Amino acid sequence: MAMHFMKYRKLSYWISGALVVLSIVSLAVKGLNYGIDFAGGISMEVKPISADYTLDKMRNDLATFKPELQQDTKGNVLVRIGLEKGAGEDQQNKAVADIKNIFGDRVSYNQVQIVGPKIGGELIQGGILAILFSFLLMSLYVWIRYKGGYAIGSLISLILDFVLMFGFFSIMGLEFNQTAIAVILTGIGYSVNDKVVNYDRIEENAKRYHKMPQGELIDLSVNEMMQRTILTGITVMLSMIALYFFAGEVLREFALAMIFCIIMGTATSVYISNVVLYHFNLRKDS
Amino acid sequence: MLKKIVIVLIAVFGILLAVPTIVPSSAKHFPSWIQPISLGLDLKGGAQLLLEVDTDTMLREKAVQLYDGARAALINRDKGVIRFSELRNINGTVSLIVRDTNDVSKARGRLRSELGDGVDIDADGNKITLSYSEKQRAQIVEDALSRSIEIVRRRIDALGTKEPSIQSQGGKYILVQLPGVDNPERIKELIGQTAKMTFHLVNEEVTADQVTRGHAPSGTEFLPLMNMPNQVIPVYSHIEVSGESLTDSKADLDQQNNMPVVTTVFDSTGARKFARLTTEHVGERFAIVLDGKVLSAPNIREPIPGGRGQISGGFSLQEAKDLAVLLRSGALPAPLRVIEERSVGAGLGADTINSGKMGSLIGVIFVMIFMLLVYREFGFIADIALLVNLGMIIGVSALLGATLTLPGIAGIALTLGMAVDANVLPFERIRDEMRAGSSPMHAIDAGFDRAFKTVLDANITTLICALVLFQFGAGPIRGFAVTLSIGVITTLFTCIVLSRMMIEMYMGGKNKRISFISQKKGN
Numbered sequence: 038m039a040m041h042f043m044k045y046r047k048l049s050y051w052i053s054g055a056l057v058v059l060s061i062v063s064l065a066v067k068g069l070n071y072g073i074d075f076a077g078g079i080s081m082e083v084k085p086i087s088a089d090y091t092l093d094k095m096r097n098d099l100a101t102f103k104p105e106l107q108q109d110t111k112g113n114v115l116v117r118i119g120l121e122k123g124a125g126e127d128q129q130n131k132a133v134a135d136i137k138n139i140f141g142d143r144v145s146y147n148q149v150q151i152v153g154p155k156i157g158g159e160l161i162q163g164g165i166l167a168i169l170f171s172f173l174l175m176s177l178y179v180w181i182r183y184k185g186g187y188a189i190g191s192l193i194s195l196i197l198d199f200v201l202m203f204g205f206f207s208i209m210g211l212e213f214n215q216t217a218i219a220v221i222l223t224g225i226g227y228s229v230n231d232k233v234v235n236y237d238r239i240e241e242n243a244k245r246y247h248k249m250p251q252g253e254l255i256d257l258s259v260n261e262m263m264q265r266t267i268l269t270g271i272t273v274m275l276s277m278i279a280l281y282f283f284a285g286e287v288l289r290e291f292a293l294a295m296i297f298c299i300i301m302g303t304a305t306s307v308y309i310s311n312v313v314l315y316h317f318n319l320r321k322d323s
Numbered sequence: 324m325l326k327k328i329v330i331v332l333i334a335v336f337g338i339l340l341a342v343p344t345i346v347p348s349s350a351k352h353f354p355s356w357i358q359p360i361s362l363g364l365d366l367k368g369g370a371q372l373l374l375e376v377d378t379d380t381m382l383r384e385k386a387v388q389l390y391d392g393a394r395a396a397l398i399n400r401d402k403g404v405i406r407f408s409e410l411r412n413i414n415g416t417v418s419l420i421v422r423d424t425n426d427v428s429k430a431r432g433r434l435r436s437e438l439g440d441g442v443d444i445d446a447d448g449n450k451i452t453l454s455y456s457e458k459q460r461a462q463i464v465e466d467a468l469s470r471s472i473e474i475v476r477r478r479i480d481a482l483g484t485k486e487p488s489i490q491s492q493g494g495k496y497i498l499v500q501l502p503g504v505d506n507p508e509r510i511k512e513l514i515g516q517t518a519k520m521t522f523h524l525v526n527e528e529v530t531a532d533q534v535t536r537g538h539a540p541s542g543t544e545f546l547p548l549m550n551m552p553n554q555v556i557p558v559y560s561h562i563e564v565s566g567e568s569l570t571d572s573k574a575d576l577d578q579q580n581n582m583p584v585v586t587t588v589f590d591s592t593g594a595r596k597f598a599r600l601t602t603e604h605v606g607e608r609f610a611i612v613l614d615g616k617v618l619s620a621p622n623i624r625e626p627i628p629g630g631r632g633q634i635s636g637g638f639s640l641q642e643a644k645d646l647a648v649l650l651r652s653g654a655l656p657a658p659l660r661v662i663e664e665r666s667v668g669a670g671l672g673a674d675t676i677n678s679g680k681m682g683s684l685i686g687v688i689f690v691m692i693f694m695l696l697v698y699r700e701f702g703f704i705a706d707i708a709l710l711v712n713l714g715m716i717i718g719v720s721a722l723l724g725a726t727l728t729l730p731g732i733a734g735i736a737l738t739l740g741m742a743v744d745a746n747v748l749p750f751e752r753i754r755d756e757m758r759a760g761s762s763p764m765h766a767i768d769a770g771f772d773r774a775f776k777t778v779l780d781a782n783i784t785t786l787i788c789a790l791v792l793f794q795f796g797a798g799p800i801r802g803f804a805v806t807l808s809i810g811v812i813t814t815l816f817t818c819i820v821l822s823r824m825m826i827e828m829y830m831g832g833k834n835k836r837i838s839f840i841s842q843k844k845g846n
Contacts, residue, residue, distance in 0.1 A: 082671070126375075126660050126661060126662045127660065130511065130515075130661055130664075133508075133664075134508055134511075137506070137508060145668065145670075146505055146506060146666070146668055147667070147668045147670065147671040148665075148666065148667050148668065148671055149370075149664065149665070149666045150664065150665045150666075151661070151663060151664040151665075152663050153660075153661075153662035153663055155375070155662055156373060156662050156663045160797070163795045164795065166795065167791050167792065167794070167795030167796075170791050170794075170795075171787065171788055171791040174787045174791065175784060175787060175788075178783065178784065178787060182780065215796060215797070215799070215800045216730055216799075216800065218792075218795070218796075218800070219730060219792055219796065219800050219803050219804075222788045222791060222792050223737065223785075223788055223792075223807065225788060226784050226785045226787065226788035226789075227741065227785070229784040230741075230744075230781040230782075230784045230785060231781075233777070233780045233781050233784060234748070234777055234780070234781050237776065237777045237780060238777075261755065262751075264751055264754075265744075265747050265748060265751045268697060268747050268751075269741070269743070269744040269747050271693065272690045272693060272694070272740050272741075272743045272744070272747070273737070273740035273741050273744075274740075275686060275689040275690050275693055275740065276683075276686030276687065276689065276690055276736045276737065276739060276740030277686070277736070277737070277740065278686075278689070279682050279683070279685040279686030279688075279689050279736070280682040280683065280686055280733060280736050281682075282682070282685075283678065283681050283682035283685045283686075284678050284679050284681065284682025284683065284732075284733070284736075285674070285675060285678030285679065285682065287675060287729060288678075288679065288682060288729065288732075288733050291730070291733050292682075292733070295737065
């Protein structure tokens, strides 16, 4: 049941193009939901000692700080206060000390995070640098390893991966924080890994079948690797699905984003990075 | 045979390293270098503060020395006075105008020889500007950072915090980690004070009118009282004795009125200066100034020769204790600002680690069942390799002193999910080889050999990502990157070397039927 990916390559391009447009529109209109890591601000998760201390009372008590309050099913309350424009670390620290005074011993603290404007800015910068740097290294690696068309094929799908992942974070409204950078980088790693595995087989087959037309050659190789591509995708998904359901709140978004990365990485391996090779003469170098 | 023994030994050793982590009660039976993996603050609970040294303020204050130095160099009784005007200190740059143009090069030479190499001297006509050189500035900041770390450590130790970790980060920050502390407000308060204490004489000639209008005569400053900030005391700027001369300080109760006070002991230089101050100025007032605020301004009733003093300031006992700690630990060279704080309660940490473990374990079990269903007996072997891999990731992490964080746990789950790829690849290859007509034994050899290159290529990309993440990330994300990198190495070992050995042993040199491969050609 060999599949003819080459025949549908125009369709692949159209679908990818549409998704890229969707991602860019969402990034432009909705933007990213920056977490406290990057945006700065105060986030406190508290547990009221007595049930009498309700969310409404709490909201009343903290009114001057204009907080965003959210209660989970276990009764924990998440208090988030955005960073006011021009506010410095000292004001933030004072606000936290004041809030703790207001709460007194009516709550216990699960978690407190205060991120100043400066450190947030540095983290964003670091994150962007890390992504660009990994981009560079990955491309360099593929270039050295495979040369020519392969490197361009992987570069195109790498760019596609990046845009779609950011788009996914934007469309789903997932919190964009340090962990998100980790997910994107690891997702990229997985995606490139998937492409490399397919390229290995194409390269091998190009040497073995001298006369086979290029489109057929790519189809054959991708089909040969199909079982592996799907099986490995499934095992990684299984471990991430388990994380999504059983590893608690904090890792849920990590797992969700990772699942998307795996689906996307697999899809771009099959439909993009290989298909792009069609436009290059793969036998030129060998 | 020897190769097999070595492989098994490595695997056993790797798992052994993980035993104290998996069974914490066994840790005492292990030597000190095989210990449980250390947990990050997000898992064990605790507070983390990121402090920034306010180097701008410090460099500005440091320029006062430049200002004084320049003045002393030019008004030198032995070498002659070089006349100048408009000596100013603006934002860390000192400037002056030499009166006589002919004196400019002489002034330059004098300044150079007196102030040393660490100062940039620029002349523009009559105007000379002085500033610390780039190198000197970096040195000043570095010194301030290491001294700040030392002092922060002393202050935190004085509070009896267990196992604090205080280290510099990125050349300008100090990272303070306090396991078990879930409300660091008091520590923040203690760290937030510079605790620079100085003793000054009070300028009694200042009139009430001058005070209300806020016009301080030159050489005099109006400093607010610590517990009555609306009231100011006119003190001479000249420092009579500095808090650096204190050798000890304790909180105590005043014998007469039972009010909390801080008793201090000066070193010999300080004691001499203090004795002279109190002898020469009996009847006058002196001000005890802490971080620009007057603690108290007592009357000097009689000379105090022994180098012992007592500071009262209407403290509570707690405040007196804190002040004593601050004075004992020494003054910070520059103000510290808390620019990031993350604290996690111990309860939440325990919940987090439990659910993280649960999720990862269920993930591993899913993967194992899947491999068993798809690859039957080979799947069973891959599952053994997977468990060894899990053990080795934990064990090697513990051995290297890596810290396990929540993203790190996710990293383990992810690594194990991806690791089986290194078995799927050779297994699929074996299937291909057999379809092409190879015997099982030959197919296994060729399958692993050919797949090896691919597995290696694929893992390098993961390694690149992990290294970049490690370089960029902070705290928990670093934990994730470390787990990922260790995972790549253990995966190559368990999935390629160990699985292959187990499969070869299982086949026993015979062409047994491999049940996940249908022997007919095609599907």
